[in-house]
Amino acid sequence: MRIVAILSAIAAISAGVIVLLGYFVSTSPVPALRLLLTDWAIMIAGMAVLVGIYNLAAVQMEKVRSRQKGGVYGALLVLSLIVTFGFGLLLGPQDPLMRLAVEAIILPVEAALMAILAVTLIYASIRLFQRRKDVTSVLFLVAALLFMLAMMPTPFGPVPGDWFILLVEGAVAEGGARGLLIGIALGTLLTGLRVLFGMDRPYGGS
Amino acid sequence: MIGLSLVAVAALLLIALTLWRRRNPAMLRPIGAYERLNRAVGLAVEQGTRLHISLGRGSLATTRGGSALAGLGMLRRLAERTSASDRPPVVTSGDASLAILSQDTLQSGYRAAGAEDQYRFSTGRLTGLTPFSYAAGTMSVEHDENVSANVVLGDLGAEAGLIAEASDRENSSLVAASDDLSAQTIFYLSAQEPLIGEELFAAGAYVGAGAAHQASLQVQDILRWLVVLAILAGAFLKFLGMI
Numbered sequence: 366m367r368i369v370a371i372l373s374a375i376a377a378i379s380a381g382v383i384v385l386l387g388y389f390v391s392t393s394p395v396p397a398l399r400l401l402l403t404d405w406a407i408m409i410a411g412m413a414v415l416v417g418i419y420n421l422a423a424v425q426m427e428k429v430r431s432r433q434k435g436g437v438y439g440a441l442l443v444l445s446l447i448v449t450f451g452f453g454l455l456l457g458p459q460d461p462l463m464r465l466a467v468e469a470i471i472l473p474v475e476a477a478l479m480a481i482l483a484v485t486l487i488y489a490s491i492r493l494f495q496r497r498k499d500v501t502s503v504l505f506l507v508a509a510l511l512f513m514l515a516m517m518p519t520p521f522g523p524v525p526g527d528w529f530i531l532l533v534e535g536a537v538a539e540g541g542a543r544g545l546l547i548g549i550a551l552g553t554l555l556t557g558l559r560v561l562f563g564m565d566r567p568y569g570g571s
Numbered sequence: 572m573i574g575l576s577l578v579a580v581a582a583l584l585l586i587a588l589t590l591w592r593r594r595n596p597a598m599l600r601p602i603g604a605y606e607r608l609n610r611a612v613g614l615a616v617e618q619g620t621r622l623h624i625s626l627g628r629g630s631l632a633t634t635r636g637g638s639a640l641a642g643l644g645m646l647r648r649l650a651e652r653t654s655a656s657d658r659p660p661v662v663t664s665g666d667a668s669l670a671i672l673s674q675d676t677l678q679s680g681y682r683a684a685g686a687e688d689q690y691r692f693s694t695g696r697l698t699g700l701t702p703f704s705y706a707a708g709t710m711s712v713e714h715d716e717n718v719s720a721n722v723v724l725g726d727l728g729a730e731a732g733l734i735a736e737a738s739d740r741e742n743s744s745l746v747a748a749s750d751d752l753s754a755q756t757i758f759y760l761s762a763q764e765p766l767i768g769e770e771l772f773a774a775g776a777y778v779g780a781g782a783a784h785q786a787s788l789q790v791q792d793i794l795r796w797l798v799v800l801a802i803l804a805g806a807f808l809k810f811l812g813m814i
Contacts (some may be wrong), residue, residue: 372606376755377609379731385578388574389572389574389578393707403632404631407632408631410631410632410667411670413667413668413670414667414672414700415667416667416671417666417667417668417670417671417700418667418697420670420674420692420693420695420697421697421698421699421708423692423695424693424696427693428664433611433715435711435714435716438711438723452745454664474703475701475704477727478703478706478707478730478733479703481733482729482730482732482733484755485732485733485736486732486760488715488736489732489736489739489760489761490736490760492760493760496763497763501735505759537612542752544768545752545755545767545768545769546752547795547798548768548769548791548795549637549638549768549769549771549772550640551769551794551795551798552637552750552769552771552772552787552792553634553637553638553750553772553788553789554577554578554581554637554794555581555585555772555790556640556641556644556772556787557637557640558578558581558582558585558643558787559585559783559784559787560640561641562582562585562586562783563581564781564783565640565643565644565647565775566590566679567640567643567644567647567672567675567676567784567798568675
């Protein structure tokens with residue numbers, strides 16, 4: 366087990382270093398190696414989808430077998446998965462029946478969830494003051510309200526001073542967003558470096 | 572060249588500060604959400620309830636993988652700490668390779684705590700491959716599995732609203748952070764203690780994942796100051812008409 370952990374660490378670190386260098390060094394064969402390793406990663410990710418779907422089905426079957434809450438939905442999910450997968454293999458993804466499965470089932474269901482999300486967000490905004498009564502919450506809600514007023518169409522035409530609201534809030538929001546994104550980029554860089562040095566090993570090493 | 576220099580400086584600082592932090596552990600400023608998380612972990616073990624950790628759907632093959640790796644770092648430590656619990660934590664994700672890594676990380680955590688026999692592969696789950704199917708699958712875990720606390724950490728979009736709402740409906744505590752701005756806004760509205768921006772990457776340090784995580788925070792602070800100085804210098808030079 367220990368040898369496996371050491372070998373996987375060596376493989377992960379070497380691949381990481383080559384891919385990272387491939388972005389900065391143009392000397393042969395580093396860029397070609399980077400592309401090769403990226404292609405392998407994409408292929409492995411494709412196989413991982415199959416493993417993931419097996420995991421999804423196995424978890425749902427376990428629910429059915431042990432008569433857990435929601436087991437009926439689990440059975441329905443596995444049945445739908447088998448039927449869709451079978452028809453997909455037989456007919457191909459471009460078949461009108463398969464397209465119907467996407468356009469008549471998956472898209473409407475996702476659209477319905479999107480609609481629920483809109484209501485959920487309004488409800489969460491209303492409840493914000495129950496959770497936190499502080500200055501930032503007031504600022505957040507006032508800014509959101511002003512922005513919506515300036516953006517939305519009204520029966521009386523544009524709200525007076527909408528350009529000013531959009532100008533000021535746009536500048537503040539853009540600045541804030543850039544600040545957050547710079548922080549996230551730095552966090553991502555450091556997280557990547559920890560993996561690269563083997564300090565974090567999410568691939569099974571201890 | 573600037574990019575490579577930045578990476579090299581960050582790498583050197585990370586190594587040096589990790590060695591330093593091994594001997595001198597850092598005093599971290601209190602962050603409400605992580606204090607809540609540490610309390611929730613203790614309570615889940617004591618009460619025999621379950622901790623639900625959701626790692627989002629950030630594929631490791633894209634730039635969104637950073638937040639997923641940060642989540643895995645935190646998961647490793649949480650798995651160790653909850654290995655004594657009657658009900659092991661459930662981990663959900665919306666990306667297949669992330670789901671496999673979450674199983675591996677859980678197993679490593681149990682192994683490190685000497686409780687590998689407690690590990691079940693069904694505790695690391697893929698709940699869906701599209702944003703809303705992932706959210707729908709995650710909501711059912713929150714509803715059905717006697718969850719007392721939800722930790723949502725990773726790359727999510729607007730579907731975060733549904734996950735947060737399900738947690739609220741079940742009266743379970745929610746600690747949530749994302750690298751996506753729309754998800755951050757939603758979590759600001761929904762979570763009791765919001766985590767903003769790079770606070771997502773502090774999770775490991777605050778759950779006791781080790782010196783490297785503490786050193787990372789310090790390097791982030793140093794680099795942030797360098798970026799601030801570069802922006803100010805750029806603005807000043809632009810004002811003078813030199814660039």
